[in-house]
Amino acid sequence: MPTTTPASIEVETHAATEVVDITERVAALIDGAAGAACHLYLRHTTAALMIATGEMGVPEDILDILQTLTPKREYRHDSPAHVAAHFLSALVGPSLHLPLRDGKLGLGQFQRIVLMEFEGPRRREIDVRLLAEA
Amino acid sequence: MPTTTPASIEVETHAATEVVDITERVAALIDGAAGAACHLYLRHTTAALMIATGEMGVPEDILDILQTLTPKREYRHDSPAHVAAHFLSALVGPSLHLPLRDGKLGLGQFQRIVLMEFEGPRRREIDVRLLAEA
Amino acid sequence: MPTTTPASIEVETHAATEVVDITERVAALIDGAAGAACHLYLRHTTAALMIATGEMGVPEDILDILQTLTPKREYRHDSPAHVAAHFLSALVGPSLHLPLRDGKLGLGQFQRIVLMEFEGPRRREIDVRLLAEA
Numbered sequence: 001m002p003t004t005t006p007a008s009i010e011v012e013t014h015a016a017t018e019v020v021d022i023t024e025r026v027a028a029l030i031d032g033a034a035g036a037a038c039h040l041y042l043r044h045t046t047a048a049l050m051i052a053t054g055e056m057g058v059p060e061d062i063l064d065i066l067q068t069l070t071p072k073r074e075y076r077h078d079s080p081a082h083v084a085a086h087f088l089s090a091l092v093g094p095s096l097h098l099p100l101r102d103g104k105l106g107l108g109q110f111q112r113i114v115l116m117e118f119e120g121p122r123r124r125e126i127d128v129r130l131l132a133e134a
Numbered sequence: 135m136p137t138t139t140p141a142s143i144e145v146e147t148h149a150a151t152e153v154v155d156i157t158e159r160v161a162a163l164i165d166g167a168a169g170a171a172c173h174l175y176l177r178h179t180t181a182a183l184m185i186a187t188g189e190m191g192v193p194e195d196i197l198d199i200l201q202t203l204t205p206k207r208e209y210r211h212d213s214p215a216h217v218a219a220h221f222l223s224a225l226v227g228p229s230l231h232l233p234l235r236d237g238k239l240g241l242g243q244f245q246r247i248v249l250m251e252f253e254g255p256r257r258r259e260i261d262v263r264l265l266a267e268a
Numbered sequence: 269m270p271t272t273t274p275a276s277i278e279v280e281t282h283a284a285t286e287v288v289d290i291t292e293r294v295a296a297l298i299d300g301a302a303g304a305a306c307h308l309y310l311r312h313t314t315a316a317l318m319i320a321t322g323e324m325g326v327p328e329d330i331l332d333i334l335q336t337l338t339p340k341r342e343y344r345h346d347s348p349a350h351v352a353a354h355f356l357s358a359l360v361g362p363s364l365h366l367p368l369r370d371g372k373l374g375l376g377q378f379q380r381i382v383l384m385e386f387e388g389p390r391r392r393e394i395d396v397r398l399l400a401e402a
Contacts, residue, residue: 005170005267006235035268036273036397037307039171041233043242045187052358053313057344058351065355068339071202076191083192087199090186094245095231097363099309099395101274106395108311111362127233127240129170130268133273134303134398139304139401140369169402173305175367177376179321205336210325217326221333224320228379229365261367261374263304264402 007128013120017067019059020115023107026128032103035130040096042126046085046119048092049126054112063116066092085118092116141262147181147254151201153193154249157241160262166237169264174230176260180219180253182226183260188246197250200226219252226250275396281388285335287327288383291375294396300371303398308364310394314353314387316360317394322380331384334360353386360384
């Protein structure tokens with residue numbers, strides 16, 4: 001039975017920083033669905049969604065490189081680690097759009113949908129919508 | 135009366151760099167509107183739109199961290215500060231998508247919509263569209 | 269005749285790193301099309317799509333600054349250059365949304381649509397969809 005939206009996906013993370021591949025869960029949820037694109041929206045400010053290669057080890061390398069972007073300095077707010085989590089969440093962003101082809105995710109061959117956890121462990125909620133073709 | 139789109143929001147910035155929280159303006163504009171998602175699009179190349187936490191001081195910290203990403207080096211074009219503004223605008227991006235739930239913005243509890251000004255003061259225009267559910 | 273989607277754009281890149289302005293190709297493809305927004309989706313993990321100023325030299329400066337974001341360190345996967353290409357592709361992202369106004373691209377005056385090649389030369393495919401107004 002084709003999905004209708006709004007729908008949502010819940011993800012439990014298990015470490016302070018972590019990559020969680022949610023491709024199969026999104027694919028299962030939208031299988032057979034109508035529409036031109038699928039919109040994923042993460043309702044949190046210390047994690048983010050990315051499209052990244054699934055090649056062994058690379059998503060974890062990407063998470064490590066992201067951590068290097070946040071200088072260890074004085075912040076207005078709280079601890080450097082907490083500000084860094086907020087910064088990376090805002091920079092990478094909470095929103096992804098994926099094209100649909102005949103009711104399937106139209107990802108490229110090596111593309112995976114990943115949740116980047118910057119301040120876990122937490123329970124994360126992702127809103128899923130199907131957008132209509134014009 | 136529910137909004138129809140296209141609509142737009144104008145923002146006046148007052149400093150060279152500045153964070154402007156536009157959440158309430160977007161919420162008021164789309165209140166009661168139909169559709170699955172709201173698309174915001176900033177028509178400028180030296181500012182950007184972000185979803186960030188509203189926690190005290192953090193959006194300003196995020197703006198400061200962004201500034202550290204642009205090295206002080208020689209550029210093909212113009213001054214380092216001008217290139218930095220263009221770089222950050224392109225990196226952060228001009229486009230946001232927000233899910234709608236029953237005619238309201240479906241943001242997470244701590245999420246705010248912010249305009250990041252990288253080369254103000256300027257008058258900034260944001261295009262607002264409602265996208266249909268499939 | 270107005271375009272219908274799905275449609276796609278193919279881009280051949282000619283160097284290891286390169287900026288390719290695809291604005292005119294997108295504009296020609298969607299000329300007269302219906303819908304509220306145009307969704308571009310790049311099906312690759314070592315390139316990305318950006319909205320950037322078209323001012324002389326700045327897109328190339330942006331590409332150079334992006335390269336500085338990836339530290340020369342040990343990675344789990346492969347060579348630093350290959351990981352850097354994957355990182356920048358994931359950070360910048362494969363997806364763009366452009367508002368439509370009366371069947372034309374609603375870009376700002378100085379905004380251009382660019383493909384950023386991080387590991388060329390390659391043949392790149394961009395999926396184009398039109399999204400319906402609510």
